[in-house]
Amino acid sequence: MTLIEIVREVPLTAQESWDRLTDWERHGEFVPLTRISRTDLGFVARTGLGRIGFDDPMDVVESREPSFCRLVKRGRVVTGWAELSVEATDDGSRVTWREDIHVRGTPRMLDGLTRASSTKLFSRVIDGLLA
Template structure:
């Protein structure tokens, strides 16, 4: 599976970065031609399900995800959320870890392994590069949003 690793620093405290990066509906607004559909009512917890629907017109695909680990940051500790991708087109997992940074602010670690069904493995480096660009942009925009 192609692996995506993104690390970002922000002036936001861990709780603030956590709120922004786990606002699933806002994720869709950061990815072109995508919207997020919440299947499970808030608040987010283990078992929460949502779908990222990407496409134009009638050509779409769904990326359903389930929260399988939900550990918000607490004073002095890191926060970690794990999502399992349960779709027919995209499978794999994603983790978002948020740690306090020395001197203040936070450090965000986004890890993702994904497989796009139907794509040959020799395209894994292209999928990984596209994932780094797409998810890196989304993380930057989510952390910068007011």
């Protein structure tokens, strides 16, 4: 597993940051070749072209609106968990995205690459949603 943490301070209220971060379908706008659909327990990110691709199902296992959400990734390719938290600040809000991610079949010696690429990808998602 590879742990990443991304923190952003934005001039949005905590509620507005929360609403944007948990607009799950919009996450796909910032992840290449991916679309998001809701399920009874959370959502599924489908990444690929046509029939070639994979599903990344995520369950929302804890939600305390508008401050905390925990997701569990239970896919055949991507596993792990993510926690999104939002705190009010004097100037807006602080958003923290923590994720422990593992791509099945990837050896530990590639954890640095997984960390770097995941940080870049999820930074793009967060920055896009909060823009």
